[in-house]
Amino acid sequence: MSQPMTDLPARLLLHLTPWRNAARWHIAFSGGLDSTVLLHLLAHLAKNHSLPALSAIHVHHGLQAAADAWPQHCRSVCNELGVPLQVVRVQVEPGASLERAAREARYGAFVAATGADELLLTAQHRDDQAETLLFRLIRGAGVRGLAGMPSQRTLGRGHLLRPLLDVTRSELEFYAAEHQLRWIDDPSNQDRQFSRNYLRHQVLPVMIERWPQAVTTMARSAAHLREAQDLLDELAHMDLASARTVSDFDWLGVPSLELAALAGLSAARQRNALSGWLAAFTQLPDSDHWSGWENLRDAAPDARPIWRLAQGELHRTGGRIWWLAGSWLRPATDAVAWNDPSQPLVLPDNGVLNFNGRIPDGPLQIRYRQGGEVMAVADRGHRDLKRLLNERHVPGFVRGRLPLLYRGEQLLGVANLRDLSGCARDGWHLHWAPLSEDQGLS
Structure with missing residues (x-):
């Protein structure tokens, strides 16, 4: 090969310096060229440097017969390098995009x-970054998408x-040949019905023939766009700080923002701030579906508009917008007998109830609102529950889940x-702790 020798181990070690105190390093190991080089580099660096414990993970998608032999190949390579391997079999859900479904299963x-x-x-590298930018450009991505793959991000509880994003594919090929590495050639990588493969085999070679530095300059553009996205994220953070006002219903644990603070921004800043907020909860909508936000924002004051997104819903009530997912989108209808009120009562899919103070006499039961309920209120006689909830500005989405x-x-x-929630004269109070977000809200 004509590729000049590059000091990949030193470059990799420098890049990994901030992460050397991590509890463990896992290598995503497909068995292909790129991940084989990364695994080999790390295994040999670990012999001469103090690094976290290494392990490899191979994900078997079960999409082609040839893949059944890959776990054994990966075990063989890992055994030679002294790196423990975990093989995980996943179920790829059918859908419009097999590539996306496989990726979601893999990252899960x-x-x-x-x-x-x-x-x-x-082990994604600079050529992968160029392909990503080109692919997303064709799909009409915005700044966030055109910023390409970030060099780092959170992943579940870790990172x-x-x-290798600054390393070219040719450098990896040179390293693999120099060290006589063996790897898997995935037949699906040649299938040009997949968009990424078509770009890799049909489009990028033509571009590189005309502009030899195309991969490098496209990666540089992605870096510029990443910087632009960082500035947009800072602006979103400032705008969201103004909208994260205190609510009388913060105890619900439901994420919410003040609508007026957002509505006073320009349309572009609204979308930017909401994108930054919603990204923690759901897949963001494409450009054609932002009309759902406009409909929710501009609905009549007495309306209860809903914007349905991939992983939940945005509701507007009480001058705020609320992110609802999981149990908040399911009705709570089943009555529950409270046989021992001295102990907390776990409500099915609806948190926990506790009594504070003296427990009322008689067999007690928890029900949920059906309509037409009447309640005796001190110094006011009997009142419709609906009116009492209106007086306290209880958000509509809460009313069907409030324990009665x-x-x-x-x-x-x-x-x-x-x-x-209780009786001051008899000295008791009913306290409800709804399901919090980390208990499965979203």
């Missing part, structure tokens, strides 16, 4: 394998690092609401 396995303060290393305490057919209390 990576998240499960990467613990707190652990690092997953993947993902791409330490009954004794027989008598409504005694509504959890957590002032003047309704």
